[in-house]
Amino acid sequence: MTARTRRVVNRVMGGLTALAAGLVILPLLLIFGFLLFQGASAVNVDFFTHLPKPVGEDGGGMANAIIGSLILVGLAACLGLPIGILGGVYLAESRDRRMPWLVRFLADVLNGVPSIVIGIFAYALVVLPMRRFSALAGAVALAVIMLPIVVRTSEELVRLVPSSLREAALALGIPEWKVILRVVLPTARAGIITGVMVAVARVAGETAPLLFTAFGNRFWHQGLDQPIAALPLQIFAYAIAPYDDWHRQAWAGALVLIGMVFIVSLAARVATRGRFSGVR
Amino acid sequence: MVDGIQVTGVNAWFGSVHVLKGIDLAMAPKAVTAIIGPSGCGKSTFIRCLNRMHEVVPEARVSGTVLVEGEDVYAAGVDPVQVRRRIGMVFQRPNPFPTMSVFDNVAAGLRLAGMRRRADLQEAVERALRQAALWDEVKDGLDKSGTSLSGGQQQRLCIARALAVDPAVLLMDEPCSALDPIATARIEELILELRGALTIVIVTHNMQQAARVSEATAFFLMGELVEFGVTRELFTNPRDKRTEDYITGRFG
Numbered sequence: 001m002t003a004r005t006r007r008v009v010n011r012v013m014g015g016l017t018a019l020a021a022g023l024v025i026l027p028l029l030l031i032f033g034f035l036l037f038q039g040a041s042a043v044n045v046d047f048f049t050h051l052p053k054p055v056g057e058d059g060g061g062m063a064n065a066i067i068g069s070l071i072l073v074g075l076a077a078c079l080g081l082p083i084g085i086l087g088g089v090y091l092a093e094s095r096d097r098r099m100p101w102l103v104r105f106l107a108d109v110l111n112g113v114p115s116i117v118i119g120i121f122a123y124a125l126v127v128l129p130m131r132r133f134s135a136l137a138g139a140v141a142l143a144v145i146m147l148p149i150v151v152r153t154s155e156e157l158v159r160l161v162p163s164s165l166r167e168a169a170l171a172l173g174i175p176e177w178k179v180i181l182r183v184v185l186p187t188a189r190a191g192i193i194t195g196v197m198v199a200v201a202r203v204a205g206e207t208a209p210l211l212f213t214a215f216g217n218r219f220w221h222q223g224l225d226q227p228i229a230a231l232p233l234q235i236f237a238y239a240i241a242p243y244d245d246w247h248r249q250a251w252a253g254a255l256v257l258i259g260m261v262f263i264v265s266l267a268a269r270v271a272t273r274g275r276f277s278g279v280r
Numbered sequence: 281m282v283d284g285i286q287v288t289g290v291n292a293w294f295g296s297v298h299v300l301k302g303i304d305l306a307m308a309p310k311a312v313t314a315i316i317g318p319s320g321c322g323k324s325t326f327i328r329c330l331n332r333m334h335e336v337v338p339e340a341r342v343s344g345t346v347l348v349e350g351e352d353v354y355a356a357g358v359d360p361v362q363v364r365r366r367i368g369m370v371f372q373r374p375n376p377f378p379t380m381s382v383f384d385n386v387a388a389g390l391r392l393a394g395m396r397r398r399a400d401l402q403e404a405v406e407r408a409l410r411q412a413a414l415w416d417e418v419k420d421g422l423d424k425s426g427t428s429l430s431g432g433q434q435q436r437l438c439i440a441r442a443l444a445v446d447p448a449v450l451l452m453d454e455p456c457s458a459l460d461p462i463a464t465a466r467i468e469e470l471i472l473e474l475r476g477a478l479t480i481v482i483v484t485h486n487m488q489q490a491a492r493v494s495e496a497t498a499f500f501l502m503g504e505l506v507e508f509g510v511t512r513e514l515f516t517n518p519r520d521k522r523t524e525d526y527i528t529g530r531f532g
Contacts, residue, residue, distance in 0.1 A: 165375055169377070169388070170333065171331060171369035172388060173362065173364035174389070178392055182388075187377070187378055189379070
């Protein structure tokens with residue numbers, strides 16, 4: 001191969017990979033642009049501060065759904081993240097062979113279960129015994145969806161921490177649980193947070209599992225044992241309604257939902273940023 | 281009290297592979313003992329048996345007695361965590377904790393042993409860094425990342441981290457194999473300075489290094505201790521043919 005052809009091939013392959021990288025972010029940019037175009041006009045102060053207006057009345061907002069989504073996702077994170085991260089640590093650190101294999105396999109299966117099925121599960125587990133739809137039931141459904149994502153990414157990231165660091169800490173006479181808490185997890189922190197944010201973003205947009213758990217609500221939050229509004233539910237309801245101003249509000253809701261996920265992941269990164277980086 | 285390290289009948293396995301076969305060895309207190317031998321002869325495994333790090337590897341087993349300053353580290357009821365607090369270890373590759381500053385790296389063992397007062401920590405960290413001949417180079421950047429230092433500095437940081445908890449023994453597992461000759465020379469100087477303060481056991485592939493820094497040398501071959509004696513004698517007048525072959529480079 002001559003120097004000339006080598007340069008040409010290099011340039012062509014370099015261009016192709018750059019093009020592929022561009023195509024990866026293209027859908028996100030298009031979605032964002034489209035939402036801005038369709039929904040930006042309906043995003044105003046009222047949208048963030050007011051309840052929905054009855055059909056036919058102008059104005060109103062989705063404040064209850066925004067708060068509802070924050071409560072649902074926050075509660076789901078409180079339920080799902082500790083279990084998920086600890087489970088991931090177990091999978092990565094356990095010396096046992098069979099049990100981690102089984103958990104890993106089942107977590108991957110759970111990851112593939114359609115979210116509406118998980119909704120039915122939460123319905124049977126929480127809604128039926130409580131005899132009503134509730135924020136709690138919605139949060140349980142979302143937490144179950146988060147679990148496999150958090151478990152698997154935590155495991156991968158804990159595994160990436162070099163064993164030389166574990167040995168250094170053990171050789172200092174640090175007990176194993178402290179080694180995990182003070183050395184392994186901080187080293188894996190940045191990556192685990194990425195995994196957590198992926199899980200949060202994923203459940204923030206889930207609609208199907210909320211249909212018969214959180215159910216939706218036209219009013220403000222009334223307690224965790226009561227039905228609660230959620231942005232995806234409200235977007236769904238407004239989008240299939242035959243009114244133009246509701247459609248506009250549905251677009252605005254979608255825009256706000258994406259914005260919220262964006263801000264929450266940015267905030268989580270800044271708030272938990274260590275001074276020095278570990279494994280990413 | 282018996283000083284130093286007395287090893288009697290130590291056997292070690294990885295699964296069913298017998299990697300150390302009946303080792304008896306007495307290492308003098310506050311002196312440097314070098315362990316030499318070809319790759320896979322069990323020298324690293326041997327020093328990892330001294331601070332109970334061998335058993336950290338899955339399926340690894342040890343039998344025998346190891347007396348460190350008269351106490352059997354494998355006696356029933358002995359907590360390996362406590363054993364490791366008295367025996368520092370330095371590894372082949374520098375491994376400072378990447379999420380911690382230079383200061384926090386050195387303070388890690390002290391903090392976990394319960395030292396909380398800032399002034400105490402500062403004093404102990406400075407002492408350890410001076411002992412590791414690193415203080416002058418890092419005193420203005422104690423809050424920088426430990427991994428921002430050069431390879432040789434990182435290794436001295438790891439030595440300081442091990443020295444900070446004031447161990448009776450320092451184990452060094454090929455501490456210079458990832459370093460250039462200048463950094464290696466600094467570590468060797470350091471070993472000579474530390475001699476007399478604590479018992480040092482160093483594994484090395486470099487026979488000149490063993491000759492330069494140690495008082496006694498043990499030659500391991502295929503999991504067995506072939507010869508152990510005063511360093512100068514072992515290198516100039518080996519008793520065993522296999523030792524002679526190895527140190528003259530005629531081996532294998």
